[in-house]
Amino acid sequence: MVKGLSTLIPQLAEKALAANPEPALRDMLCTLREQFKVFDALTRPAQEQLIRDALTMLAKKREPDQTTQQQVTAANRSQILNTPIRYVKGVGPKTADALSRKNVTTVEDMLYFLPRTYIDRRNVMKIAHLQPGTHALVIGTVIRSGSESLSSKNKIFNLIISDGTGTVAAKWFHITARYRAILQKQFPQGQRVLLAGMVSTFRFSLEMHHPDIEPLDDEDDIDAKRMIIPIYPLTEGIHQKTIQKVARATAVTYAPLLPDYLPRQIQDKYRLVPLSEALRRVHLPETSDDIEALSQMQSPYHRRIVFDEFFLLQLMLALKKQGVALEPGIAFQVPRDKIAAFISSLPFALTAAQLRSLTEILGDMEKPAPMHRLLQGDVGSGKTVVCLIAALAAVWNGYQGAIMAPTELLAEQHYKTISELMGTHPVTVALLTSSIAKSVRDRILAGLREGSVHLVIGTHALIQEGVEFHRLGLAVIDEQHRFGVLQRAQMKKKGVNPDLLVMTATPIPRTLGMTVYGDLDVSVIDELPPGRKPVITKVFHENKRHEAYALVRRELEKKNQAFIVYPLVEESEKLDLRDATRMAAHLQQDVFPEYRVGLVHGKMPQAEKDEIMQSFKRGDIHILVATTVIEVGIDVPNASLMIIEHAERFGLAQLHQLRGRVGRGTEQAWCILLAQYKKSDEARQRLAVMEKTNDGFKIAEEDFNIRGPGDVLGTRQSGLPDFRVAHIGRDAKILGEARKAAFELVAQDPGLQLPEHQLLRQVLRDRWKGRLELAGIG
Template identity: 50%
Template sequence: MDSLKEIIEKIEEPLLFSSKDSYKYLPLVKNLEITILNFSRQLRAVINMYEEQDLRQSIFRQTIDAFDDTFAGFDNLSLQDKIKRLEKGNLILYKLKESAETVLHNTFEMRSQTEVPEIRDVRFSFEKLALPVRFIKGVGPKISALLEKKGLRSVEDMLYFVPRRYEDRRYVSDIKSVTYGSRATVIGNIVKADTKIYGHKRVFEVTIDDGSGLLTAKWFKGNNLYLKRIFKNGMKVIMSGEVSSYLFSKDIVHPDFEIMDDKEDGDESLLHFKRIVPVYSETEGLHQKYIRKIMSQVIDRYVQYIVSPIPMEICEKRHLYNIQDALRNVHFPTKNEKVEAYNEMQSWAHRRLIYDEFFFLQLGIALKRKGNMLDKGVSFNVGGKISQIFFKILPYKLTNAQKRVLDEINADMEKTSSMNRLLQGDVGSGKTVVAMAAMVTACENGYQAAIMAPTEILAEQHYNVINNWAGQLGFNVVLLTSGIKSKVRKEIYSKIEKNDVHIIVGTHALIQETVKFAKLGLVVVDEQHRFGVIQRASLRQKGLNPDVLVMTATPIPRTLAMTVYGDLDVSVIDEFPPGRKEIKTKVFVEGQRNRVYEIIRGEIIKKNQVFIVYPLVEESENTDMKDATKMADHLQKDIFPDFKVGLVHGRMKSKEKEEVMIGFLNKE
């Protein structure tokens, strides 16, 4: 005879099939009533075999009875009635599974951080956490489909669906008492909701009255038809945001809001008021109140099954709170917490979750680093004749910092294991010449070297510099980018595969399958943060564990570098060549834009040049920023009409880019 678990799994199969794709296959299902009732009889037969009759078994029998009642007469129902019964049946099936667990196992008790759960309990916990979201109370097929779009497929996913921010609703203000510039939460009834036109702008406005005064909420962006549909006169709403003024009225622009329901019972309303309230990232079709209600049930029912494998001594050493308590408070902070700490993700609860995430990230990186050390690579002979010639043709001497990092790189290249090193240094510190020295070593040993840059413009700059050096050393260099014509590109592919070129400079084009290296020994990646691990790994796979050198100008503290680039050894060029000026980094906010323009103007008047790196080549619907072309036009016409503004981006033709760059070099 099958076990309880096996029978329940057999029941689950036709129910899942019938519910699949919004009940698409339900009309094809025949005799479901007979099938379910047959399995119910088998469940009763198994439960009767237990000698001990207790409350848990009694509850299990009652659940079976409810299941039978749900599917009684099912086959003769209309399609819509069948769907309703199936939704109810899926919930009861979940209760059956839960009841079966209580029959087979002792009741699972919450454990403190210092208690180690048994293997059986851990397995039981994992099964609970792996439950699909559709089995959470109040979550049917439609809601689960919406949650799955957000990547929330299991109970565990829901538990770690952390709020994006928090709203302090412990104190609701009277409209009369709120002050301009402060952040406030108010409750009132809608007295007016409509679109107004200011010049060429359409603004949706909702005016509320709480008996003490009026406040107007304004939306300058958004779907006005949608807003008009949801806001109706007489509705009670809660609004939260920064209070501003317009012609003596109190306004909140783009407020956070919720429509209040007078039918909510006391317990449910306490989820949304008189507390610090979590606000989750938007999920289309799901209101915040409904998400909070689901999350409250998930926390109450399932947080007890979360088990952290971080050793107790580490938790105690780092003063970390219990992971279950941390999850409870991340979702629903207690009343005495500071909302600022939660909004800044600096609360003790966030700290525990962040620590767990970084712990396992670093554990994974440590394992990868260990694996890299075991990978057999190329052992290069360093300091050869061509390397010595290279240093002699340089018009300057290397700085002590350059010599130090080059010694570190050479030591890596001599080893039989693959090099994995991060070379960090400000712009102008001399990273390229150090990378070139490493590439010369690889080529002198009969291997190819590749350097990959994030943009075609940067790749072309590298090519011009490297080709000048390589030509004096007898090495062939090619440039490979997606902008090169097909015929020329095929010729380059052939040369790379035949080992007719020593150094290949390129962009993402280097990691395409059509590029086959004859003998790749060294990979140099410029500006790692613009690529990512996958691209770096793709290029590395084109050689037999080639050495990897990653260059970055981003000023990263060593401790952070160990976190972000934990699988890499770190070398830092912390000294500038003679005559190079110090690099100063400053951050300006949007309100200081004119100040930045004045600094630029001042430099140009001093006969200096300025370049602006802009994030967008073309407009995006996800941001209201100008694209590079429009911004260049704006700067030329409106900001710097007395000076010449040029534009270079990756989508321009090579000839156009070259003309602009030559003009910049010639200070035109």
């Protein structure tokens, strides 16, 4: 058999690749290069088979009617990717079962199961220069081998290796007698070896535990042994070497077969490597690759995979937006004189930010396409009045408006606020929640059907069966992140393409907004009503509790009120936390006996909760002890102080929402974060952010940086896709590029109808099947 093919063929393939051939030829050359790198390690029959396969491949390439990669059908692509992992060479039932615990069940899953880091084995080191705690590659000679016993069951096999500058011990623990015999036979005294692994020390001697080791002979090409080794996330029942072997086999066999669905002009414009090359090189890096970039997922190969993940999401959002733009909506005639009269009748002036947002919303409502807009505004910035004016514009056009809130408490608060603002205006406003009496509910449902109810405010009860509108023109969804994308769609179905306004008091970082609300236009209310002072926030530790209580007393003496918030309703056996029920009794009896202390929590019946809230609002209760049930929507202008117990246990967004319950009047308000000494670094960061700023948008960015995207919105309900490789924080720049590319493509080919986009269209369908309704290409 010919010697040297393991070096010659890869070298020739590299030269040919340097000429930048067309994709199909490029993939064939890459396959030959990878397959022949391991040529010397194959058995004689396997070597002969590889040569035959290579000759057949080259002969086919010369045929003029060769099917190019572009003609590989979408069905073929799906078939390749959906191949069960058990059919990959070297995967038995046990390995397949272990991989399934990491959600790797198909070839596609394996291709996208990326290494978590990489080890540099390109440079052979002298043993004298080895440093404990680093990975190293050494070449030396076995000077001693043998076993030693730690106990009757635990025997260690030992090889001492020298390269003339020093010695290192290679050790194997808990191995079978059979494996010990194999090692002893393969690595006798005097055998030259290549050794690679993590360096450690024991009694001042250098060691490697369970290293990679290969026997070397004079003809071995050392250069072929130098490489960058991928390291994968592990799961129980599978070794690193097994995953490496499976990933290598998958990448070599299947990556070259994948057609590239990304249009050529996008690949060129954004300097993206071909998909098959990206998927192969993340698993099989070349010695010339930048190991730093690989380990930080910043290599050109990672960039391509990340770009694709973002691009497919943005393409779906662009098509959704395009689909909305193509749908016939309602072109409202905005009665500006009536709106101006209503604004001037309000007991307060609108801020510039409120007026700007209102102008944007009314501008959308005048267009013939349905409005899809997100209204972001911090707690207390005045979103309710803006959405009310938009709803009135719909009502004055002969349509109905609906406002959906996440809790009964918030729905009731909107209802009361809106009823007060409406005054004598002849508009019928109704409240629909699941706890209202059946007779009242039936009356409201009849009014909605007939059109005599103009504006309805409610909870998810609004999207249930049996709720029919006479003529729904505007649907407003408040606190969107509590509702999934599905509820948004259900609300829209209650009318014929009504305008949709989504409101949130949880400011969303820009990058996150691009992914979750990428199909919505955005308005921002970024200033508070005049006269409102920023809440002063201080972190107190347990030893300052008496000072916190002194502050409460000071505010109560000024005829103000206070909230004290606890994370738990009742005492928990597992956690050493103060709880609301016990503390309310303690505060009433021992600390503030001369004042009235109330208690409200989520486990109470709704009627009892409402009664206590109303008593607090009227001023009958001076201190309200509560759980996070008050996080959303209680408006008590007289409350000027909040103490949050165990503040280290709350997330940033929640702390910010809670703090928004005070400072709604003209008095200076305070928020005291009572924290325990034992807290994580993350908790310390959160509390520092709260002390530093009242700006909800800055807090959202910080929260995003601390916790990452999935948690900020609560991934499960947000409809945020599960990215396999992309990270919204780390890859924000690529997200921007992918968004631009997707929206430009949809502008050129709105339905992805062009022949060259058919594979992309199919890939998009496969990616999002069942996840979201795709406007225009479903």
